[in-house]
Amino acid sequence: QVQLVESGGGLVQAGVSLRLSCAASGRTFSSYGMGWFRQAPGKEREFVAAISWSGGNTYYADSVKGRFTISRDNGKNTVYLQMNSLKPEDTAVYYCTADLRWNRIVGGGYDYWGQGTQVTVSS
Numbered sequence: 001q002v003q004l005v006e007s008g009g010g011l012v013q014a015g016v017s018l019r020l021s022c023a024a025s026g027r028t029f030s031s032y033g034m035g036w037f038r039q040a041p042g043k044e045r046e047f048v049a050a051i052s053w054s055g056g057n058t059y060y061a062d063s064v065k066g067r068f069t070i071s072r073d074n075g076k077n078t079v080y081l082q083m084n085s086l087k088p089e090d091t092a093v094y095y096c097t098a099d100l101r102w103n104r105i106v107g108g109g110y111d112y113w114g115q116g117t118q119v120t121v122s123s
Contacts, residue, residue: 001026001112002024002025002026002028002029002032002098002111002112003024003025003026003112003114004022004023004024004025004096004097004098004112004113004114005022005023005024005096005114005115006020006021006022006094006095006096006114006115006116006117007020007021007022007023007117008020008021008117009094009117009118009119010118010119010120011120011122012086012119012120012121012122013121013122013123014086014087014088014121014122014123015085015086016086017082017083017084017085017086018083018086018119019080019081019082019083020036020080020081020083020094020096020117020119021078021079021080022034022036022078022079022080022081022096022114023076023077023078024077024078024079024096024098025077026077029074029077030053030054030074031053031100032053032098032099032100032102032112033050033051033052033053033098033099033100033101033102033103033104033105034050034051034070034072034079034096034097034098034102034105035047035048035049035050035051035070035096035097035098035099035102035105035106035110036048036049036050036070036079036081036094036095036096036097037094037095037097037110037113038090038092038093038094038095038119039092039093039095039116040089040091040092040093043092045095046061047061047105047106047108048060048061048064048068048081048094049061049064049068049069049070049081050070050102050103050105050106051070051071051072051079051102052102053102055071055072055074057102058070059106063089064083064090067083067084067085067086068081068082068083068084069081069082069084070082079096081094083119086119086121087121088121088122088123089121090119090121091119091120091121092118092119093116093117093118093119094116094117094118094119095113095114095115095116096113096114097110097112097113097114098110098111098112098113099111099112
């Protein structure tokens with residue numbers, strides 16, 4: 001069982017940076033692939049980024065590639081999403097997810113998810 005708690009969201013202007021954090025409970029955090037998804041009002045939840053258990057592999061949605069960076073600190077049971085050059089279209093609730101198979105996250109699947117943190121980007 002893995003419990004995930006996101007933090008770091010907020011209201012920012014376009015062009016600035018924001019870093020989201022996701023704290024995970026459980027002693028087996030380092031065994032899990034981790035990912036971020038987002039859901040904008042009236043839209044379906046979409047994949048943003050994923051990282052393998054070791055951090056050696058990452059994958060990004062085309063819409064955020066080059067602007068967002070996913071990373072993890074297994075010693076702190078935390079995964080991060082560094083978001084640079086934010087755009088109004090990045091406005092959404094961002095969810096942290098976990099799955100033993102990180103490539104499953106890339107495909108849109110996951111076993112665990114958090115409550116989400118709101119990111120609002122004004123123009």
